[in-house]
Amino acid sequence: MRPDLEPGSWPDAQSPSVALCGEIMRLAVKIRRRAETILARHHLTLSEFECLVALRLSPDGAAITPTELYERILISSGGLTKVMSHLQDRGLILRVPSPTDRRSRMLELTEEGAALVLRAMRAIREDHDSLMEQADLTEEEIAGFFRFRDKLMNVAG
Incomplete structure (x- = not known):
């Protein structure tokens, strides 16, 4: 074995902060995989689910713009366009004319989308x-986690 690959030979990678952040990322991956498995049973991807949730959380079920949706979820604008098209093709969302701007469209859940x-x-x-x-x-313990999470979120950027 190369001496630089022996356990304990890389002190920069051995710290509580590296270990903690690594474990947080591993836990997030495990929880994400569980969610993806569940959503697959509903014929949804995680991105599609996030879009539907964001639309469902819109005040009074009001239609929102694609930009508002983009700002509420973690997906690229190109990815969002693809997801919106797929959800529309499945009859889960509608693109409706904006009441204030004839050139733009708003997004809203269909009854089928809301039920799903x-x-x-x-x-x-x-x-x-x-x-x-x-x-x-x-x-x-759960409350303590949220306090811990808030501290990290405030400085993580």
Whole structure:
């Protein structure tokens, strides 16, 4: 074995911060995979689900612009266009004329889209609830996680 690859030979990679951030990323991947498995049963990708959720959370179910949707989710603008087209082709969203600008379109959920995102969200919530129960997390531990998360989010950029 090369001496520079032996355990303990790379001190820059051995710190509590590197270990913690690495574990956070691994946990996020595991939770994401669980969600993707559940969403696949509903014939949705994670990006499609995020779009439907963002539309569902729109105040009073009001239509929103593609730009507003883009700002609410983690996806590139090109990726969003593809996702919107797919959701529209499936009858889950509508592109409707803007009441204030004839040149632009707004996005809104169809009844079918609203029903699907509700079913998918319930399945995700049940899985997350089960995960918390299996991990035997207390309310105090969950609250502590959010305090920890807030501290990191405030400085992570």
